[in-house]
Amino acid sequence: MSEQSSRPVAGHVPVLRLGEVLLVTLQGDLYDTTAQQLQQDLSETIATSRVTGVVIDISGVEVVDSFLGRVLAEIAAQSELLAARTVLAGMRPAVAITLVELGLTLPGMRTALNTEAALELLTRPAVPSRSGGLRQESP
Amino acid sequence: MPTAAGVEARLPIRSDMDLVWVRQHVRQAAAQLGFGLVDQTKVLTAASELARNTLVHGGGGEVEVSHVTADGVSGLRLTFSDSGPGIPDLDRALSDGYTTGDGLGMGLGGARRLVHDFEVESAPGSGTTVRVTSWVGRRPGRPGEA
Amino acid sequence: MPEHEAGGTPTVEVRDFLRRRREQIAQRWADEPLFRTVFTVSRDEAVEAGKVVVDALAEVADAGRVEDPDAAGFSGLREQLSRMGAARSRAGLSTTQVSSELAALWPPVENLLVADMDEAPPERTRECASALGVLMGTLRLVAMQAALSEGQALIDRQRLQLLEVATPVIKLWDGIVAVPLIGTLDSARSQVVMETLLNAVVDQQARFAILDITGVPTVDSLVAQHLMKTVAAARLMGAECVVSGIRPAIAQTIVHLGLDLGTVKTRASLADALGHCLHELGTNIVNAAPDGAGRR
Numbered sequence: 001m002s003e004q005s006s007r008p009v010a011g012h013v014p015v016l017r018l019g020e021v022l023l024v025t026l027q028g029d030l031y032d033t034t035a036q037q038l039q040q041d042l043s044e045t046i047a048t049s050r051v052t053g054v055v056i057d058i059s060g061v062e063v064v065d066s067f068l069g070r071v072l073a074e075i076a077a078q079s080e081l082l083a084a085r086t087v088l089a090g091m092r093p094a095v096a097i098t099l100v101e102l103g104l105t106l107p108g109m110r111t112a113l114n115t116e117a118a119l120e121l122l123t124r125p126a127v128p129s130r131s132g133g134l135r136q137e138s139p
Numbered sequence: 140m141p142t143a144a145g146v147e148a149r150l151p152i153r154s155d156m157d158l159v160w161v162r163q164h165v166r167q168a169a170a171q172l173g174f175g176l177v178d179q180t181k182v183l184t185a186a187s188e189l190a191r192n193t194l195v196h197g198g199g200g201e202v203e204v205s206h207v208t209a210d211g212v213s214g215l216r217l218t219f220s221d222s223g224p225g226i227p228d229l230d231r232a233l234s235d236g237y238t239t240g241d242g243l244g245m246g247l248g249g250a251r252r253l254v255h256d257f258e259v260e261s262a263p264g265s266g267t268t269v270r271v272t273s274w275v276g277r278r279p280g281r282p283g284e285a
Numbered sequence: 286m287p288e289h290e291a292g293g294t295p296t297v298e299v300r301d302f303l304r305r306r307r308e309q310i311a312q313r314w315a316d317e318p319l320f321r322t323v324f325t326v327s328r329d330e331a332v333e334a335g336k337v338v339v340d341a342l343a344e345v346a347d348a349g350r351v352e353d354p355d356a357a358g359f360s361g362l363r364e365q366l367s368r369m370g371a372a373r374s375r376a377g378l379s380t381t382q383v384s385s386e387l388a389a390l391w392p393p394v395e396n397l398l399v400a401d402m403d404e405a406p407p408e409r410t411r412e413c414a415s416a417l418g419v420l421m422g423t424l425r426l427v428a429m430q431a432a433l434s435e436g437q438a439l440i441d442r443q444r445l446q447l448l449e450v451a452t453p454v455i456k457l458w459d460g461i462v463a464v465p466l467i468g469t470l471d472s473a474r475s476q477v478v479m480e481t482l483l484n485a486v487v488d489q490q491a492r493f494a495i496l497d498i499t500g501v502p503t504v505d506s507l508v509a510q511h512l513m514k515t516v517a518a519a520r521l522m523g524a525e526c527v528v529s530g531i532r533p534a535i536a537q538t539i540v541h542l543g544l545d546l547g548t549v550k551t552r553a554s555l556a557d558a559l560g561h562c563l564h565e566l567g568t569n570i571v572n573a574a575p576d577g578a579g580r581r
Contacts, residue, residue, distance in 0.1 A: 029162055032155045032191075063162065063180060065187040066249060089523060093483035094180035096518035102184065102249040105517050112523040113490050177480060208360050211434030276441055 013038045015045070021053040021122055022046070023115065027060040035071045042075055046082045053122035054079050057115050059090030069104045076109050086110060087118040146171055146206040146215070152190050153199045161190045161202055165217065168204055172213050173275050182215060182273045185253040189219045189269050192247070197221025197267055207272065214255075214274040222266035229261055295409075295416040299398075300346035302413070303339050306397050311335030313393035319386040323372045338362060342420055351420040354427045362424075363431045370432035380432065387425045394421065448477045454485040461562045462491040463555065467500030475511035482515060486524045493562040494519055497555045499530030509544045516549045525550065525565070529558035 013034060016023040022045065024038070045051060056072065058064065064072075076086040087110045091099075099105070112118035146168040150161050165186040169179045186202070193200040200221025207214045226232050232247045247269075251257045254271040261267035293301075303310070314320050315331035324331035344358030345351060373383045398417055402410040452474075455463045462485045464478060482494050496515060498504070504512075512528055519526035529552040531539075539546065552558040563570065 029159050031159060062166075063183050063187055065184050065191070067187075067191055088521075091522045093480065093487055093518070093522065094177045096483060096521040097177055097479060097514075098180045098184050098253065099521055100514045100517045101181065101252050102188075103252075104249070106521060109521075111521055113486070113492060114523075117490075117492070117523060177476075206360070208363075209355060211363065211430045276438070 015041070018119070020050055021055060021119060022051055023055045023057065025057045025060070029063070030068065032067060035068055039071055039075050039078070043078050043082070046079055046084050051082075051084045053119075054084055054086040055089055055112075055115055055118040055122070056086065057089045057118075058095070059092065059114070061095065062092070064091075064095050064099055064104075066102065066104060069099065069102075069106060073106055073109065085122060087112050087121055089118040090114050146204060148204045149201055150204065151199075151201050152193045152219070152221075154194070158187065158190050158194065162187055164204060165215075168206075169215055169273075172206065172215055174215070174273070175276075178273065178275070181253040182217075182271075185250040185271060185273075186217055188247075188250040188253075189217070189271065192269075193219045193221045193223075193267075196226075197223035199223075200266075209274075212274050212276065214272050216270065216272045218268065218270045220266065220268040225263040225265055225267055226259075226261040227263055229259065233259070294349075295412040296346045296349050296351055298413050299351070299417045299420065300343050302398055302401060302417070303343040303346060306401065307336055307339045307343075308332075309397060310339050310394055313397070314338070314390055317386070317389055317393070319369060319373065319383075319390065322376065323369045334365065337365065338424070342424065345423070346416075346420060351416055352423055354423055354430060356423075359424075359427045362427065363434075366428040367431040367435050370428060371435060374432070380429070383432065384425065384429060387428050390424075391418065391421045445477070448474055452478055452481045454481060456489060456491075457495070457559055458563065458566075458568075460489075460491050460566055461493045461495065461559065462486065462489055463495040463497060463559075465497040465500065465555070469503070470498075470501055470508045470511060472507070472511075475508070475515075479511065479515045479518065482526070483518055483522065486519060486522060492524050493565065494524055494526045495555060495558045495562065496526060496528050497530045497558070498528060498535070499532070499555065501530070501535075504535050504538055504544075506542060506544055509539065509542075509546060513547060513549055525562075527552060527558045527561060529553070529555045 013030075014025055015038075016025070022042065024042070042054060046054070054075070056075070061068075072088060076088075079086045088106070089112045091111065110121065112121050148164055148168075150164060151157055152161060162183060166179065166183050169182055174182065190202060193202070198221060200219065200223070203216075203218040203220075205216045205218075207216045226247075233251065247259070250271070254273045256270075256272040258270045259267065311332045312335075314335040315324075315328050320331040320335060321328075324334055341358045341362045345353075345356045348356055348358065350356040350358075370383055373386065374380075378386070394417065395414060398414055399410060402413060405413075451468070452464060452466070455465070457463050462482070464482050464485070466478065468474075470478070478496075482496065485491065486494050496512065498512075501508070516526040516528070527550045528546075531551050531553055550561070552561060
């Protein structure tokens with residue numbers, strides 16, 4: 001059970017570049033403005049450099065409300081327009097349960113269990129965005 | 140066993156930063172009262188939704204956090220109030236957004252599903268007060284129901 | 286409900302009495318079985334505990350809510366009363382006996398009050414004694430509630446433990462877990478099933494989770510909703526949840542009720558579901574045929 005009383009508050013989100021993939025790690029509690037800044041920064045980076053994939057690791061996030069959910073969905077949509085695929089990785093069970101209860105099922109968002117699985121997903125030949133949808137091609 | 144100390148508070152909601160403080164305080168309060176992880180996450184998420192509503196739609200306000208008991212069961216009560224323009228169409232704002240097409244949910248209806256008890260008073264020109272309560276483990280008066 | 290005016294309403298007088306006689310009341314209670322047998326380290330400990338109770342009672346009297354077990358003043362007492370009740374239970378007392386011991390706290394206090402008010406008009410004394418009596422009765426109610434709540438909490442915990450034990454998670458393969466369900470799925474159970482399954486997905490980093498409902502007698506719209514929520518949550522986490530064990534009768538019910546399972550993947554049997562998941566994982570199962578040339 002979470003008894004952590006002093007969670008880090010993210011004023012700036014680190015973005016790592018792994019080849020053509022951007023790895024974004026969200027940690028702790030985000031200010032609204034931080035999330036919006038991230039959205040902007042990602043858009044610019046994807047537009048101005050060769051980026052084909054974005055992995056957003058939320059394994060360190062305890063709360064995803066409708067605002068953050070919307071930001072994540074918009075990041076995915078914007079990336080798609082700029083020819084990059086986005087994967088949301090490592091969502092915690094409690095967060096998933098809460099989002100479903102909230103009615104935020106993020107349809108069309110690719111998801112993965114962890115960063116490794118997310119990168120694997122991005123390096124496969126292109127599959128439609130609905131995770132768990134069409135079968136992958138057998139190697 | 141829960142004590143009131145550290146739970147009770149009146150927090151301003153006037154800026155972006157206040158939203159984070161509200162979440163941190165509610166998280167601490169919920170943990171102190173003995174909420175399980177999933178229930179903690181639910182009440183915390185509801186608090187975030189309602190606090191943001193107060194800020195964005197209510198023009199700023201405050202939240203009162205309190206520890207309540209009924210039939211020996213502990214509960215966390217959050218009362219969000221603002222003196223903003225009020226909610227014009229309350230029924231619509233509360234309607235179940237579960238099946239809305241865009242899957243992005245709706246503030247009040249969604250938050251309502253995350254807590255046990257939910258009351259809202261609002262009228263154009265007289266501000267809005269939203270009072271939610273979540274009980275630890277089981278709801279009072281309903282033995283055996285999770 | 287007594288009103289607060291300047292000067293003495295009965296509850297105000299009771300409050301003042303409690304504050305004034307705090308030490309004496311606690312001293313008398315320290316000799317009562319309920320305190321004496323619980324606070325065995327020293328009599329001082331018992332007296333201190335008694336004072337905590339008196340302070341709480343004074344707070345309730347001050348708020349004018351002597352008949353309300355949910356009054357704020359009582360909330361700080363619940364833990365202590367729980368412990369005292371639990372200690373007496375462990376000593377072999379029945380609930381009735383504990384209740385009697387609580388009732389025994391009243392006469393010493395009443396005697397002190399009456400002695401204090403020997404100069405007052407009899408009617409006044411009666412009013413105050415009555416208010417104090419109600420307050421002591423409410424204290425007894427709070428204590429019994431605390432004991433019941435403790436008992437209920439124990440039952441809830443055990444029930445939850447039973448539910449968790451009854452919800453086994455089986456690792457079928459690397460990356461595939463299964464939860465076979467037996468019995469009816471009510472609201473509480475569905476919640477436990479969902480949490481158990483999703484926690485297993487994280488712990489084992491399993492891309493596939495099979496929820497087998499072969500042993501579930503009926504599926505109604507509520508159960509269907511829970512299944513859909515579980516599948517949706519698993520999806521958000523990056524895993525696929527397949528529902529297996531859809532018997533023909535269940536399939537009929539689902540169609541008749543017009544239940545829309547959306548994009549939930551279903552299979553008739555656990556074996557079929559396993560086959561599907563293995564295929565998705567890109568795993569080939571090869572039969573070792575006797576002539577060594579077998580290939581599925």
